[in-house]
Amino acid sequence: MTETPLRDDARSVLRRMPAADDGQRALRDRFVAHLDAHPDGVLRTCRPNHVTASTVVLSGDASRVLLxxxxxxGRWFQLGGHAEPGDGTLLAAARREAVEESGLDVVLDPVPAHLDEHAVPFCGPDGEAHHLDVRFVAVAPDGARHTASDESLDVRWWPVDDLPNPDLAVLVALAVARVRAGQDAVLGSR
Structure with a gap:
């Protein structure tokens, strides 16, 4: 089996990721098993499943999310997508996608916040793809201006308590909790 740095990094990141609950633990184990079995498991050419990377970008006060x-x-989502062979790490893939899709220069928390597996009927010619999505969190710099890429119809800030896609509620709540916990830790150390 051919080892690749990106695949090795993804396995390492997932193995070190703390699981919030049994469902996240099961997904983590499934993603690692997928990568163990598929040398190309982080690339879109791996069918039907492949690992993807996404980022929940929050405002500095964690009151808004960029979608x-x-x-x-035709739906609102967090920023993200497919890893590319030039991405050295899963974190780099998530960051590249976030920058490409938003124009924002963001720094990501290196520990994934959430995992999700979902069917993607428009991904590829066979319509049988499943994304094994590894989701990171970032905070946008104050005053940063975003732009929309060719892959997006729009990019917009949404209040975290008024999301256009209710499927994002759990993910956004986890991201907000992580950012606020980090802020509390910083404030508590002063």
Whole structure:
């Protein structure tokens, strides 16, 4: 089996990721098993499943989330997508996607916040793809201006308590909790 740095990094990140509950633990184990079995498991060429990387971008006060209106899906999602062979790490893939889709220069928390597996009927010619999505969190710099990429119909800030896609509620709540916990830790150390 051919080892690749990106695949090795993804396995390492997932193995070290603390699982919030049994469901997240089961997904983590499934993603690692997928990568163990598929040398190309982080690339879109791996069918039907492949690992993807995404980022929940929050405002500095964690009151808003930056979402993209995905052109193919016609729904609002967090920023993210497929890893590319040039991505040295899963974190780099998530960051590249966030920067490409928003124009924002963001720094990501290196520990994933959430995992999700979902069917993606518009991903590829066979319509049988499943994304094994590893989700990171970032905070946008104050005053940063975003832009929309060709993959998006729109990119917009949304209040975290008024999301256009209710499926994002759990993910956004986890991201907000992580950012606020980090802020509390910083404030508590002063």
């Amino acid at each position: 993209t209106l995905h052109a193919k899906a």
